[in-house]
Amino acid sequence: MQPKQKKVEDSHTIMTELIMPNDTNPLGNLMGGNLMRWMDIAGGICAAKHSEAHVVTASVDHVSFEKPIKLGNVISIDAKVTRAFNTSLEVYIEVMVSDITGANTMKSNHAYMTFVALDKDSKRPCKIPELLPITTEQKRLHEGATRRRELRLILSGRLKPKDATDLRSFFGELE
Numbered sequence: 001m002q003p004k005q006k007k008v009e010d011s012h013t014i015m016t017e018l019i020m021p022n023d024t025n026p027l028g029n030l031m032g033g034n035l036m037r038w039m040d041i042a043g044g045i046c047a048a049k050h051s052e053a054h055v056v057t058a059s060v061d062h063v064s065f066e067k068p069i070k071l072g073n074v075i076s077i078d079a080k081v082t083r084a085f086n087t088s089l090e091v092y093i094e095v096m097v098s099d100i101t102g103a104n105t106m107k108s109n110h111a112y113m114t115f116v117a118l119d120k121d122s123k124r125p126c127k128i129p130e131l132l133p134i135t136t137e138q139k140r141l142h143e144g145a146t147r148r149r150e151l152r153l154i155l156s157g158r159l160k161p162k163d164a165t166d167l168r169s170f171f172g173e174l175e
Contacts, residue, residue: 004129004130005129005130005131005132006050006081006084006129006130006131006132007131007132007134008080008081008131008132008133008134008135008138010049010050011046011047011049011050011080011081012046012078012079012080013042013043013045013046013049013078013079013080014042014076014077014078014079015038015041015042015045015076015077015079016074016075016076016077017038017074017075017077018072018073018074018100019069019070019071019072019073019074019075020071021071023071024070024071028070028071029068029069029070029071030068030069030070030071030073030075032063032065035065035069035075035095035109036060036063038075038077039063039077039079039093039095039109039111039113040057040060040113042077042078042079042093043057043079043091043093043113043115044057044115045079046079046080046081046091047081047089047091047113047115047117048115048117050081050084050089050128050129050131051084051089051115051117051126051128051129052128052129053117053118053119053120053126053128054117054118054120055089055115055116055117055118056115056116056118057113057114057115058088058114058115058116059113059114059152059156060111060112060113060114061111061112061113061148061152062111063109063110063111064109064110065108065109066107066108066109067097067106067107067108067109068108069095069097069108072099072100073097073098073099073100074097074098074099074100074102075095075096075097075098075108076095076096076098077093077094077095078093078094078095078096079091079092079093080092080138080141081131082112082131082138082141082142082144082145083131083141083142083145083146083149084128084129084130084131085128085149086127086128087116087117087125087126087127087128088114088115088116088117088125088128089114089115089117089128089131090112090113090114090145090148090149091112091113091114091115092110092111092112092141093110093111093112093113094107094109094110095107095108095109095110096108112148114149114152146166147166147167150164150165150166150167151167154167
């Protein structure tokens with residue numbers, strides 16, 4: 001039986017990759033699709049650890065490529081659950097890049113990804129444990145997740161703007 005609540009640390013996932021020649025484009029930069037694949041893997045592992053189930057990717061919020069990642073760089077992909085809903089959960093993924101020695105570390109990318117937990121037998125969405133945010137930062141991300149979720153649902157056409165509840169406090173009445 002699954003616990004009622006889990007802490008962020010219970011599923012925190014860090015994945016590290018060395019950028020090799022087959023990961024790069026002709027300019028020696030990491031190809032964006034490879035980075036997105038690794039972000040999806042790290043996020044999926046994190047989501048599966050929290051939900052104690054297989055997960056599928058439901059959405060990826062805006063991914064910007066802030067800093068190029070070069071051949072020979074090392075990246076660390078840090079994935080943390082920000083909120084668990086009924087059968088889905090939001091994961092914040094941050095990508096840090098450094099040289100092989102670990103020096104010159106800087107943030108390169110970030111994204112929010114949504115995953116849905118699936119029952120192992122029926123392959124249908126299944127209930128997942130709630131998230132218990134503890135730190136101030138965890139609480140801030142947890143609180144903002146409902147607004148981000150509403151925005152995702154509006155943009156995908158699954159929620160009418162007028163039916164949004166949390167976004168209303170920021171924008172007033174939405175048409």
